[in-house]
Amino acid sequence: MRHRKAHRKLGRDTEHRISMLRNLATSLINSRDERIVTTLPKAKELRPFVERAITLSRHAANLDDGNGSEARGVHLRRQAAAFFHAGNFGRSSETGRRGQVVPARTAGVAALKRLFDEFGERFRDRPGGYTRIIKLGRRAGDGAELAIIELLGNPREAAAEEAAKKRTKGGSKKKGAESKSETKDESETEE
Numbered sequence: 001m002r003h004r005k006a007h008r009k010l011g012r013d014t015e016h017r018i019s020m021l022r023n024l025a026t027s028l029i030n031s032r033d034e035r036i037v038t039t040l041p042k043a044k045e046l047r048p049f050v051e052r053a054i055t056l057s058r059h060a061a062n063l064d065d066g067n068g069s070e071a072r073g074v075h076l077r078r079q080a081a082a083f084f085h086a087g088n089f090g091r092s093s094e095t096g097r098r099g100q101v102v103p104a105r106t107a108g109v110a111a112l113k114r115l116f117d118e119f120g121e122r123f124r125d126r127p128g129g130y131t132r133i134i135k136l137g138r139r140a141g142d143g144a145e146l147a148i149i150e151l152l153g154n155p156r157e158a159a160a161e162e163a164a165k166k167r168t169k170g171g172s173k174k175k176g177a178e179s180k181s182e183t184k185d186e187s188e189t190e191e
Helices: 014-030 040-061 069-081 107-122 155-190
Strands: 035-039 131-138 145-151
Touching: 014 035, 014 040, 014 107, 014 145, 035 040, 040 069, 040 107, 040 131, 040 145, 069 107
Parallel strands: none
Antiparallel strands: 035 145, 131 145
16 A cells, blocks of 8 residues: 555655755746746646745735734745755855855745745735646657646736737727628618
């Protein structure tokens, strides 16, 4: 019986699996289109991982001012930081050993900033279900099932909705204009 075995191992040991999920979460949040292509089992494991982090940012966005809300906001941000790889926090100066330039903050820090600045506000009133998984079929090389995992309300989705609204408005105007011209033609032919 497989009781209490909730997650997939994905052919990796624990540290490798958690690191891979952190990398996938960082890629999803930092991507311009807010979508990534990966295998279906990885996407299914990534979904609850990312949604927990988004829920933390949503809780931070819903905090009221006062009553220790600043401390609670910092606590939520630190909890969410566990879902991403840490940045270069321990560096004290601009240059490292032997005058080497210290790299900029990592993508995990950028993801955390975007998570709390942008996604917390976007999903403020949504009680869960922030991602969508779309199956793509099988990969040519090894036959693995591919999937797209994307965040809801992404820019591509918003542009498609606007285009659909324009089509319906434009279509109704054309039909209205055609029907008016037809009635004018009919009235002219009757006279």
